[in-house]
Amino acid sequence: MNEPEDYYNGDYLQDVAESRLLELGGRELLAHAQRYAGENADVMHPWDGTGPEPEARVSEYIGSLWRYIELIESRQRPASS
Numbered sequence: 001m002n003e004p005e006d007y008y009n010g011d012y013l014q015d016v017a018e019s020r021l022l023e024l025g026g027r028e029l030l031a032h033a034q035r036y037a038g039e040n041a042d043v044m045h046p047w048d049g050t051g052p053e054p055e056a057r058v059s060e061y062i063g064s065l066w067r068y069i070e071l072i073e074s075r076q077r078p079a080s081s
Helices: 010-044 055-076
Strands: none
Touching: 010 055
């Protein structure tokens, strides 16, 4: 029997993160988060564009999107008394 496909791959996690960003703040927030994530990936894992994009760079990009979500959500939580 074949093992089920692992849906928690980079494309899936990026799609979920981008969908959540759209829910939190629309296209403007998504665009800002994508720029932020791209800049982080450029700094942490420079790439000259030749060959396949390194996995560490893709992981940094996706991780940056999720960190951005955490920041936005933490600012939206009501302060506890």
